[in-house]
Amino acid sequence: MADETADGAIRHGGDLGEASLLFPRAPEPWIDLSTGINPIPYPWPAPEASAFTRLPAKAELAALEAAAAAAYGAPPERVVAAPGTQALIDLLPRLRPPGRVVVLGPTYAEHAAAWARGGHAVAAVADLRDIGEADVAVVVTPNNPDGRVVPVSDLAAAAAGLAARGGWLVVDEAFADLEPVESLCGAVPPACLVLRSFGKTYGLAGLRLGFAVAGEPLVGLLRRGIGPWAVSGPAIAVGRCALADAAWRHEAVAARGRDAARLDALLERAGGRIVGGTRLFRTADFPDGPGLFDRLGRAGIFVRRFEATPARLRFGLPPDAQAWSRLAAALRER
Structure with missing residues (x-):
């Protein structure tokens, strides 16, 4: 999805500074539904003090990558940990000479922007069969913001x-x-790399942790490109615990699925046509998308809008009963 502002900057969810500028009289606290982050975070353990006071050991990083490998069903030697998937998105274009890149779109705008910053010629395609003679193809699946699965x-x-x-x-x-x-x-x-986010699933985006799964030579290129100690000790400690907790992840699948269905029903009653999404966000088109964005903002509820598709709004999941009630009340207003 082309999510750039009028001055060419990429708009991201979670910017409550922008929300406050747009709606200075909105009631607080804000309900931030502009991201696709799990609103019910993993109950992280308190890392030992040494996680903050010393550099992470190689064995600890290897244990984290092994936990991620088990969670993702991947061989441990193919997993590379990083300080968030965005860091990997920014790194990849620097690992090969400038060439032709196609991005299956519309989708998350940072992919195209990162390759363009790296000197690559970037084009969008609507079908994976149209990649032609590109040197690199980028696919987001499930897609953000419509949930398309390839x-x-x-x-x-x-x-x-x-x-x-x-x-x-x-x-x-x-x-x-x-x-x-x-x-x-x-x-x-071969020659394929998969990105997996930790922060979105576990509701711990501030921890800055993500993973790449790939074969050689990409694994080696990534490790050399990231360098030593890229992932903090606290992130390693929390990540190892969370990724090994299959029971929590199983419950999150069921609970967030119920939340997504509940949100769909609210949006449809408000006149929305559900475009798609995932268990962590829902996207809908409305007869007056800009008007609804404005109404929600004045009610202290920040959702995701798209410059190129004004009718379309994306909603994250409310975190608690009070937030659900405020959203339902704001959607009922006319």
Whole structure:
């Protein structure tokens, strides 16, 4: 999704500074529904003091990557931890010479922006079969903001074509953890790299932790590009615990699924047509999207809008009963 402002800057969710400037008289506290972050965070353990006072050991990082590998169904040697998937998105364009990059869109705008900053020629395509002779193809699945899922068989076919000419396929599975979708992590094709987000799933975006799953030579390129001690000790400690907690993840799938269905019902009663989404966000088109964005903002509820599609709004999940009530009341207003 083209989510740039009029001056070309990329708009992201979670910017309550922007919300306060747009709606200075809105009641507080704000209800921030502008992100796709799990509103019910993992009950993280308090890391030992030493996690803050010394550099992480190689064995601790390896244990974190092993926990991620088990959670994602990937071989441990193919997993690389990073300080968030955004850091990986920014790093990848610097790991190969400038070339031709296609992004399956509309989607998360940082992918195209990062490759363009790296000197690559970037184009958007609406179908994976239209990648032509590109050197790199980028696919977000499930997609942000419409939840589109690209079958693994189609991804594998695209990866094979790219690998044959020395290209890469980058697959962003940031929203895959809680979805009933097939992942490439268990059998990543040659010249393919899969991104997985930790912060969105576990509601701990501020921890800054993410992972890449890939084969050689991409794994080696990533490790050298990231450098030593890229992931903090506290992030390693919390990440190891959370990723090993399959029971919590299973319950989150069920609970966030109920929340997503409840949100769909609210949006439909307010005149919205559900476009799609995931268990962590829902996207809908409204007869007057800008008017609804304004009404919600004045009620202290910040949602995600899109410059290129004014009718479309994306809603994260409310975190508690009070937030659900305020959202329902604001949607009922005319």
